[in-house]
Amino acid sequence: MTFENERLSIVAAARSLFARGLTHGSTGNLSVRVGDRVLVTPTGSSLGTVEAADLSLIDLTGAHVGGPKPSKEAFLHAALLRARPDAQAVVHTHSTYAAAVSCMDGLDRDDALPPLTAYFAMRVGRLPLLPYYAPGDAALGPAAEEKARTHRALLLSNHGPIVAGASLGAALDAVEELEETAKLFLLLRGVPTRPLTPEQRAALGG
Numbered sequence: 052m053t054f055e056n057e058r059l060s061i062v063a064a065a066r067s068l069f070a071r072g073l074t075h076g077s078t079g080n081l082s083v084r085v086g087d088r089v090l091v092t093p094t095g096s097s098l099g100t101v102e103a104a105d106l107s108l109i110d111l112t113g114a115h116v117g118g119p120k121p122s123k124e125a126f127l128h129a130a131l132l133r134a135r136p137d138a139q140a141v142v143h144t145h146s147t148y149a150a151a152v153s154c155m156d157g158l159d160r161d162d163a164l165p166p167l168t169a170y171f172a173m174r175v176g177r178l179p180l181l182p183y184y185a186p187g188d189a190a191l192g193p194a195a196e197e198k199a200r201t202h203r204a205l206l207l208s209n210h211g212p213i214v215a216g217a218s219l220g221a222a223l224d225a226v227e228e229l230e231e232t233a234k235l236f237l238l239l240r241g242v243p244t245r246p247l248t249p250e251q252r253a254a255l256g257g
């Protein structure tokens with residue numbers, strides 16, 4: 052089981068996220084479903100330097116089945132992939148603006164960011180805010196799996212976003228759009244703002 056193309060896609064995505072500042076240090080992790088297995092970045096790796104041969108293999112329960120020790124969030128990636136059978140990839144980052152929003156008090160826990168733009172409504176949809184758990188705490192798994200059945204993107208309190216996509220490209224688009232909308236949201240604080248109406252949002256499937 053080498054899954055060479057998927058390995059190369061993960062590495063290209065990881066490098067791209069890192070090069071554009073959407074991850075830093077050794078934060079963030081990516082996964083791609085390959086049949087009943089999942090390739091995932093190894094724990095402690097920098098997405099700027101991770102290599103195709105370094106990737107870990109888990110199953111859909113999150114159990115480690117090959118390669119180096121997987122990301123401590125492997126259980127979350129598996130939970131999102133179980134919840135969304137059409138999803139092929141999951142991306143988690145600590146991108147700055149989304150992480151900032153994840154630390155704010157008083158957010159709507161069912162709808163943490165307003166639909167400021169059509170692209171957010173189309174690519175991200177409604178964004179639930181999950182309670183704080185320490186990174187790698189498997190106790191977050193059930194709540195994440197339940198919310199992921201009806202949402203492609205989740206925001207982890209005091210941490211960052213995790214997003215599932217029908218392809219790795221779609222997951223990357225969504226996590227980037229989430230980051231840009233978090234930035235707009237913070238830029239517009241205190242400025243009278245008109246998000247999309249519920250009708251405009253619904254028309255876009257958001």
Ligand SMILES: O=C(O)[C@@H](O)C(=O)COP(=O)(O)O
Pocket residue numbers: 077078079080092093094095096121122123124143144145186187
């Ligand atoms: O925040 C954390 O510690 C993890 O969620 C993370 O982003 C990186 O952890 P690993 O994938 O285990 O390196």
Ligand SMILES: [Zn+2]
Pocket residue numbers: 078079143144145186210211
């Ligand atoms: Zn993290």
